[in-house]
Amino acid sequence: MENAISLSVTEPAGLKPAALKGYDRVYLGSEFCQNKLPTAAAFLKLEKLFGGPVTLVTPLLTDGGLDQAAALVKALCAVKRRRPLEVVVNDWGLLRLLKRNKAARPVLGRLLMWEIGEMDKPFLNAFLREYRAAGVETDDPEVLAKLKGVSGPVHFHYPFRFKSVTRFCSYIRDFNSARCRLECGPAFVRLSSRAIPEPIYMQGNAYFIPNKPLRHPLVKRLVKTSVKE
Amino acid sequence: MPATKPKAAAAAVRRNHRMRVLVGVRTLNEAGFYLTHGADEVYCGLPEIPNHGVRAENYASEAELRATIDLAGKLKKQVFLVANDVFPADVFPKAAAKVAELVRYGASGVIIRDMALLEYFRRRGLKTYFTLSTLGLCFNREALRFFKERGVSRIVLPQHLTPAEAAPMFDGKLGMDIEVFCLPLFYEVNINSLCSLSCPCSQEAVTDPRLQRAYTCLSALKRSDDGGFYTMPMPDSASLLNYFYDFYRLGAQCMKVARGPNGDEVRELFYKSLLLTRLLEKGVSREAFVHEGRKIVSSSQNYGKRYIVKRD
Numbered sequence: 001m002e003n004a005i006s007l008s009v010t011e012p013a014g015l016k017p018a019a020l021k022g023y024d025r026v027y028l029g030s031e032f033c034q035n036k037l038p039t040a041a042a043f044l045k046l047e048k049l050f051g052g053p054v055t056l057v058t059p060l061l062t063d064g065g066l067d068q069a070a071a072l073v074k075a076l077c078a079v080k081r082r083r084p085l086e087v088v089v090n091d092w093g094l095l096r097l098l099k100r101n102k103a104a105r106p107v108l109g110r111l112l113m114w115e116i117g118e119m120d121k122p123f124l125n126a127f128l129r130e131y132r133a134a135g136v137e138t139d140d141p142e143v144l145a146k147l148k149g150v151s152g153p154v155h156f157h158y159p160f161r162f163k164s165v166t167r168f169c170s171y172i173r174d175f176n177s178a179r180c181r182l183e184c185g186p187a188f189v190r191l192s193s194r195a196i197p198e199p200i201y202m203q204g205n206a207y208f209i210p211n212k213p214l215r216h217p218l219v220k221r222l223v224k225t226s227v228k229e
Numbered sequence: 230m231p232a233t234k235p236k237a238a239a240a241a242v243r244r245n246h247r248m249r250v251l252v253g254v255r256t257l258n259e260a261g262f263y264l265t266h267g268a269d270e271v272y273c274g275l276p277e278i279p280n281h282g283v284r285a286e287n288y289a290s291e292a293e294l295r296a297t298i299d300l301a302g303k304l305k306k307q308v309f310l311v312a313n314d315v316f317p318a319d320v321f322p323k324a325a326a327k328v329a330e331l332v333r334y335g336a337s338g339v340i341i342r343d344m345a346l347l348e349y350f351r352r353r354g355l356k357t358y359f360t361l362s363t364l365g366l367c368f369n370r371e372a373l374r375f376f377k378e379r380g381v382s383r384i385v386l387p388q389h390l391t392p393a394e395a396a397p398m399f400d401g402k403l404g405m406d407i408e409v410f411c412l413p414l415f416y417e418v419n420i421n422s423l424c425s426l427s428c429p430c431s432q433e434a435v436t437d438p439r440l441q442r443a444y445t446c447l448s449a450l451k452r453s454d455d456g457g458f459y460t461m462p463m464p465d466s467a468s469l470l471n472y473f474y475d476f477y478r479l480g481a482q483c484m485k486v487a488r489g490p491n492g493d494e495v496r497e498l499f500y501k502s503l504l505l506t507r508l509l510e511k512g513v514s515r516e517a518f519v520h521e522g523r524k525i526v527s528s529s530q531n532y533g534k535r536y537i538v539k540r541d
Contacts, residue, residue, distance in 0.1 A: 060420075062394040063369045093371030111366070111423055115342075118315035123345035146317075164424040164446075167389035170462040177394050190453035196445045197427050202459070207419075207426065 002221040006057065006157070008186040009036045011226060012046045026050050027223060029057030031090055031109050032165050032206040034065030035180050040075035055086040058094060060111060060167070062177050066093050077103035086134060095131055105134045107155065110162050113138045121149035128152055135220070139211055144218060153220035160188070160201060160208035160225055169205050176205060188227055245512040248481060251408065252499055253311070253488025255286055259495075260297045260308070267503050270307040272340055272488070273297060278324050279314035281342075281364060281421075285490035291331075298335045307337035311488075313362035315343045325349045332357045338382075341365075342422075347379045358382050360408065364422035370397045373405050383408055385485060389420050392475035399479045408483035409476045411502035413469040413526045415487055418446040418461045470505075470522040477509040501525050 005020065006027035020026060028046055030036030037058065038046075047054045056076060058069050069091075076085050085104045089095045090111035098106050108116055108128075116124055116136055128136070128151060138144055139157035147154055169176045171183040184204040191207075192199040201208045213222045249269040254260045260271045273294055274280040274287045288294045294310075301308040310331050316324050325346055328339055338358030341347065342365050350357065361367055361376050363385040373384060383406035386395060399407060410416070419426070426445040449458045464472070484506050489495045504525050508518055 060366065060368050062390065063371075063397040064394065066369045066371055091368060091372060092366060092375045093369040093373075096371050096375040114422065115315055115344075115366075118317050119343065120316065120318055120321050120345040123348055127344070149318075162423075164419040164426045166419045166461065166463075168462050168464060170459070173462060175389070175391050175394065177391070187454070189459075191450035191459055192453070193448050193450045195448040196450070200426070200445065200450075 001215070001219070004055070004155070004221055004223045006223050006225045007046075008226065009038045009042070010182060010186055012038075012042055012049070015046075015049065017049055017051075020050050023052075025053045025055060025221070027055045027057050027088065029088070030059050030204070031057055031088065031111060031162075032059050033169075033176050033184075033204050034059050034061050034068070035176050035182065036204070037065075037068055037072055040072055043072075043076055044079065053083070053086065055088055055107070057088040057109070059090050060165075061091045061094060064177050066091070066097075069094055070097055073098070073101065073104055077101060088137065099131055105132055107134050108136045110137050110139055110157060111165070112136075113140065113143045116150075117143040117146040125149075125151040137223070141214060144214065144216055147218060150218065154216075154218040155221040155223050156214050156216070156219045157223045157225065158211050158213040159227065160203075161211040163200060163207045163209055165206040167205065171204075186226070245510060246480070246482075247510055248477065248506050249483040250486070250503060250506065251309070251483055252486040253282075253286070253495065254297070255288060255488065255490075255492070257293050257296050257300065259492060261300055262496075263499065264301060264304050264306045266499075268306070268486075268499070270309060270337070270483070271297070271301065272309040272311050274311040274488075275327070277320075278310070278312050278327055279316050279320065279343075280311045281313050281362070282311065282488050283490055286488040291327075294331070295334060298331070301337070302335060308335075309338045309340050309358075309360065310336045311340045311362075312346060313340050313342045313364055316346060321345065329353065329355055340385075341381075344379055347381070351380060360385060360406075363387050363410075366420075366422060367398075370400065370403060373398050373403055377403065377405055382406055383483070385410075386476070386481070387420065388412060388416050392472055392479055395476070396479060399481075401480075406482045407480070408485050409473070409481045410485050410487065411498075411505055412473045412476075413466055413505065413522060414498055414501055416463060416469055418463050466523065466526055467519055470519045470526070471515065473505065473522075474509065474515050474518050477506075 002024045004025035005023045028038050087104050087106050088109040089106040090109035098104050135153040137155040139161040167175050172180045188201045188203045190199050251270040252263040252268045254271045254273050276284055276287045298308050312328050340360045340362050342362045359381045360383040361381045367384050385408045428444055446461045449460055452459050486499045486502050
């Protein structure tokens with residue numbers, strides 16, 4: 001079992017190598033907000049600091065965000081690596097762009113998990129081959145059960161299960177193609193009410209509930225989100 | 230009856246063009262009403278074909294749906310079959326075969342989400358007019374090409390895209406028809422296909438009004454950090470009117486009135502959406518559109534509670 005830690009874009013600043021001890025891989029970026037793509041310099045610095053594989057994490061993208069993500073992937077692929085750059089992809093457009101890029105290898109991210117979880121498995125497996133996908137990601141035992149028959153490895157995220165996302169950011173009161181200063185930070189804010197069945201947690205423009213790491217024959221990687229409160 | 234292709238996007242006139250009006254229906258009577266009161270197209274589903282609607286938003290029988298196809302043919306209008314969910318493996322063969330059968334019978338096209346269904350049609354050499362549901366997550370021109378290559382002819386633009394963000398997708402060279410919701414009247418707080426928060430829209434036959442409390446996206450939530458209250462954000466009414474105005478000016482070909490389990494609410498949504506659309510087609514200024522539009526959208530529409538099924 002591979003163990004990975006997922007860092008938000010602001011976390012590598014001032015990070016000590018000891019904080020990454022015990023992990024086989026580091027994720028950097030955001031699955032939920034296109035304003036949280038790292039710079040190429042920050043990504044390369046983290047790669048050097050960690051000395052192991054770093055995965056670029058990307059969200060749903062508008063055309064403007066797609067241009068930024070494509071430029072970032074191009075810059076990162078210009079650096080020689082023993083293995084292709086792994087990119088968590090949550091956008092069909094970026095997946096299409098990566099098809100022709102042999103220096104990068106996509107992993108289908110959590111925002112696509114409901115699309116691929118239910119999908120006819122012979123079709124899904126052919127699709128994963130067509131796009132050279134290195135794996136698929138989820139955080140939900142229900143989706144994991146539906147993935148029986150998938151040909152690639154599954155990566156499981158914890159300690160939060162994704163529940164919802166908006167592109168209209170509550171911090172800047174605008175859609176997240178507008179510039180921001182990352183006012184949301186990396187913190188998870190607990191939201192509760194007697195009107196809803198259980199508390200939820202907000203991080204930036206996404207909402208979550210707690211979950212636990214799941215050991216399962218399909219799961220080959222556990223991805224822990226670094227949590228600030 | 231052969232499947233027919235709705236008028237293509239390529240000819241879109243960007244100034245004062247007529248937008249096609251699409252309405253979701255759940256009975257033959259509703260289809261007849263809308264198709265004779267301003268709608269160009271209707272869409273409808275069956276419970277045995279996976280789709281995003283609750284049971285009460287679907288037709289009760291296939292015979293009634295076939296009668297709707299017959300009626301639309303007589304009126305020279307369009308009927309789309311809604312299959313906008315990913316088909317689970319255990320129902321895929323039967324459900325896909327039913328979709329194909331109804332296309333052969335004369336449905337004008339299919340609203341889809343599942344790429345495996347597109348592949349099913351391609352392998353059998355079956356052609357029809359595919360619309361990608363807003364649930365399909367098409368947020369940029371490259372994603373649009375991704376679906377175009379797979380056989381999609383129209384996309385329903387996600388609600389969480391502004392006109393400025395979506396403008397590159399309106400490039401006529403991409404050859405995709407674009408359908409929009411009447412955003413001032415129909416906007417979902419979170420991205421609909423990526424939301425599994427507690428909400429009656431994801432439950433069957435919700436008849437208990439107390440469950441209204443379970444709309445997480447409309448509730449005041451207490452924050453753990455500062456003790457204040459938080460409600461999930463969305464653009465204000467004037468912004469949404471401006472977006473609708475701009476999508477029309479960009480050349481959106483079709484305006485969609487979504488299905489609902491309660492006929493009277495859909496009818497109100499239809500009339501208001503039609504009024505706004507006709508205002509745009511008259512070529513009124515942005516200022517006049519927003520001024521008049523505010524009056525149209527300001528009356529209570531009870532949007533967020535539309536999934537509480539009322540007894541007819």
